[in-house]
Amino acid sequence: MQADKIALIAPNRDFTSRALDLFSEWGEKIHVAMASKEDVILIARQLSEKGADALICYSDFVKTIKTTVNIPIVSLGPSSLDILRGMQQTKEWLTQNGKHIATGMAVGIIGHSIIDETTIVGDILGIPTRVLADIQGTDMSGILAIVREVPDIISPDGALIEFISDIPCFSVTVGREALLRSVRQAQELVAAGRREWAKLEQIKTIMDFTGEGIVAVDNQRRITYVNHIAEKQLKASKHQIVGKPAATLFPDINLDDALRYAQTRIMPFVDGREQMLACRIVPMIIGGQTVGAVLTINESNFPIKDKAGKCTNESGHKATYCFDDFVTVNETMKETLEIAKSYAGVDSTILIIGETGTGKEIIAQSIHNYSRRCNGPFVAVNCAALPESLLESELFGYEYGAFTGARKNGKKGLFEQADQGTIFLDEIGEISLGMQARLLRVIQEREIMRIGGDKIIPIDVGIIAATHRNLPELIEKGLFRRDLYHRLNILQLHLLPLSARKEDIPYLVECIGKKLSARLFKQPLKFSAGAMNVLACYPWPGNVRELESVIERMLILKNGGVVTSDDIKKVLYCGYDRRDNEALVVPRGTMEEMERAIIRQVLKETGNQDETAKILGISTTTIWRKMKVCQNNKNNFILYGCGKPN
Numbered sequence: 001m002q003a004d005k006i007a008l009i010a011p012n013r014d015f016t017s018r019a020l021d022l023f024s025e026w027g028e029k030i031h032v033a034m035a036s037k038e039d040v041i042l043i044a045r046q047l048s049e050k051g052a053d054a055l056i057c058y059s060d061f062v063k064t065i066k067t068t069v070n071i072p073i074v075s076l077g078p079s080s081l082d083i084l085r086g087m088q089q090t091k092e093w094l095t096q097n098g099k100h101i102a103t104g105m106a107v108g109i110i111g112h113s114i115i116d117e118t119t120i121v122g123d124i125l126g127i128p129t130r131v132l133a134d135i136q137g138t139d140m141s142g143i144l145a146i147v148r149e150v151p152d153i154i155s156p157d158g159a160l161i162e163f164i165s166d167i168p169c170f171s172v173t174v175g176r177e178a179l180l181r182s183v184r185q186a187q188e189l190v191a192a193g194r195r196e197w198a199k200l201e202q203i204k205t206i207m208d209f210t211g212e213g214i215v216a217v218d219n220q221r222r223i224t225y226v227n228h229i230a231e232k233q234l235k236a237s238k239h240q241i242v243g244k245p246a247a248t249l250f251p252d253i254n255l256d257d258a259l260r261y262a263q264t265r266i267m268p269f270v271d272g273r274e275q276m277l278a279c280r281i282v283p284m285i286i287g288g289q290t291v292g293a294v295l296t297i298n299e300s301n302f303p304i305k306d307k308a309g310k311c312t313n314e315s316g317h318k319a320t321y322c323f324d325d326f327v328t329v330n331e332t333m334k335e336t337l338e339i340a341k342s343y344a345g346v347d348s349t350i351l352i353i354g355e356t357g358t359g360k361e362i363i364a365q366s367i368h369n370y371s372r373r374c375n376g377p378f379v380a381v382n383c384a385a386l387p388e389s390l391l392e393s394e395l396f397g398y399e400y401g402a403f404t405g406a407r408k409n410g411k412k413g414l415f416e417q418a419d420q421g422t423i424f425l426d427e428i429g430e431i432s433l434g435m436q437a438r439l440l441r442v443i444q445e446r447e448i449m450r451i452g453g454d455k456i457i458p459i460d461v462g463i464i465a466a467t468h469r470n471l472p473e474l475i476e477k478g479l480f481r482r483d484l485y486h487r488l489n490i491l492q493l494h495l496l497p498l499s500a501r502k503e504d505i506p507y508l509v510e511c512i513g514k515k516l517s518a519r520l521f522k523q524p525l526k527f528s529a530g531a532m533n534v535l536a537c538y539p540w541p542g543n544v545r546e547l548e549s550v551i552e553r554m555l556i557l558k559n560g561g562v563v564t565s566d567d568i569k570k571v572l573y574c575g576y577d578r579r580d581n582e583a584l585v586v587p588r589g590t591m592e593e594m595e596r597a598i599i600r601q602v603l604k605e606t607g608n609q610d611e612t613a614k615i616l617g618i619s620t621t622t623i624w625r626k627m628k629v630c631q632n633n634k635n636n637f638i639l640y641g642c643g644k645p646n
């Protein structure tokens with residue numbers, strides 16, 4: 001093993017030669033350097049640069065050099081035994097010289113490092129003591145002035161003795177025990193440092209061989225470490241990266257949130273090669289304090305959206321949206337997003353209320369991606385899209401033989417598939433009272449039983465429910481269970497309709513326009529002030545989804561250029577653009593009947609549920625829901641070739 005390189009900084013010649021004698025007696029190879037108060041910094045720096053592993057330094061100098069060198073420093077001062085020896089010597093001198101300890105006479109003490117213990121030892125030996133000065137920071141002439149002013153006998157520490165020749169002085173010097181102890185202490189520190197270093201090297205090697213990029217930042221958001229993979233991903237070397245503010249390398253990543261909420265989160269960012277990477281941020285918490293964060297960067301983990309914007313991970317149960325995807329400048333919605341972020345930190349059930357197309361699913365996915373469950377599945381279930389019996393088997397799964405047509409090996413339900421992740425129960429207001437009772441039990445107990453099974457299966461899932469319905473009203477009508485409502489409604493989020501946040505429209509037009517023009521390979525559009533005005537005056541019953549479909553149609557129709565107010569009016573108020581010449585005939589009736597008539601007519605024209613939804617700016621689920629009311633007359637529905645929503 002490599003020999004320890006320990007150096008001692010001695011305060012004077014006498015101490016230097018004594019230390020050298022003792023070290024040679026003990027067979028210790030310790031370098032001794034002499035330093036004064038004036039040159040101690042220089043000497044310490046030189047010793048460190050020459051490769052010293054640790055310094056033993058006279059206690060009065062330690063404070064001065066502590067910030068100068070980056071190696072362990074052991075403070076050396078007189079031990080209690082040394083003080084006892086010094087005071088015993090003083091007592092003997094007093095006796096030999098016939099000096100009786102008269103009233104008012106005292107042994108003066110100088111030197112801050114020995115004051116406390118000398119006073120105690122004086123008390124034990126019956127020698128009155130008086131503290132004359134704490135010489136830290138006092139220059140020599142000042143000290144001598146103090147010394148001369150007062151006592152008969154002085155017991156200063158070693159550093160002073162050569163300056164006071166006319167007063168009896170007894171030096172409390174560092175004895176062999178204290179010196180030996182300091183050497184052992186320094187050797188232990190060097191050994192512990194070596195062990196730490198070996199461990200650190202081991203960890204660094206492991207980190208360099210993992211498949212992920214790893215970056216550590218301190219709580220000032222400065223980069224303190226990067227591994228090899230991260231160097232490659234960021235196309236920069238350690239030396240270029242370490243010490244830099246994280247924001248220069250990750251401008252799109254919001255470290256503040258991760259550090260503020262002390263939560264793990266996952267965010268996408270684009271690296272130097274224009275490749276989408278997933279960055280997982282884990283806060284480092286020591287003793288309850290967030291001291292920094294570790295960022296792991298992964299090329300394969302993040303779900304990639306295909307051209308249609310759909311998620312393409314193997315199970316399909318993955319959330320792609322983050323809070324940054326939710327476009328809004330509205331103050332209330334911004335507050336709602338902050339509240340949603342704080343909800344992501346807890347495991348309680350969340351209820352999102354908002355009209356169709358207001359972004360309930362974006363928020364649900366963002367909460368999942370912001371929560372500790374972000375690496376687990378995100379399973380979205382549209383409760384309105386399935387008939388009750390199918391919904392039950394989809395949610396809870398079934399065992400072999402549970403019903404005719406059941407798979408041989410049974411089937412895992414969506415709750416089981418969402419284990420360790422989040423289940424999003426969309427359109428919760430649409431489920432039957434029977435299903436409500438089953439759901440209530442799952443939410444309360446966090447366990448399920450498959451249909452036809454007898455085994456209780458515990459599940460660890462976060463539950464987010466959403467509805468556009470007024471649940472208290474449904475409760476009054478006996479259509480929704482009050483107890484389920486209270487279970488779901490622990491944390492509530494309310495999304496404003498687009499008509500109540502019109503200031504968002506220009507931003508949404510810009511963001512959605514950019515996204516769609518890239519996806520559809522179309523020229524970006526400009527909207528004239530008049531067109532913007534028409535958009536602002538429209539009531540947007542289908543909210544952002546409807547706005548999206550208007551922008552998409554404009555992109556296809558115009559393919560670049562300026563969209564005028566007439567273009568918008570045509571799309572918004574004159575029926576759907578593909579069949580401009582056909583008038584839309586709506587029979588007079590209640591609002592609901594007229595809505596159904598419109599849906600039927602467009603379905604008839606398109607023969608396609610997706611296209612109908614797009615034209616009308618509503619979701620396929622909304623079509624399903626609105627038409628479900630007249631399900632008794634099945635012909636109404638089947639006539640137009642409309643199946644269940646996707």
Ligand SMILES: Nc1ncnc2c1ncn2[C@@H]1O[C@H](COP(=O)(O)OP(=O)(O)OP(=O)(O)O)[C@@H](O)[C@H]1O
Nearest residue numbers: 325326327355356357358359360361362544545619
């Ligand atoms: N604030 C927003 N910023 C950007 N896009 C949005 C926003 N709100 C909604 N959208 C877009 O509108 C569409 C509908 O959003 P989403 O599915 O989240 O709404 P929803 O409230 O769940 O609708 P529904 O109740 O009909 O299922 C999506 O394509 C989404 O990307």
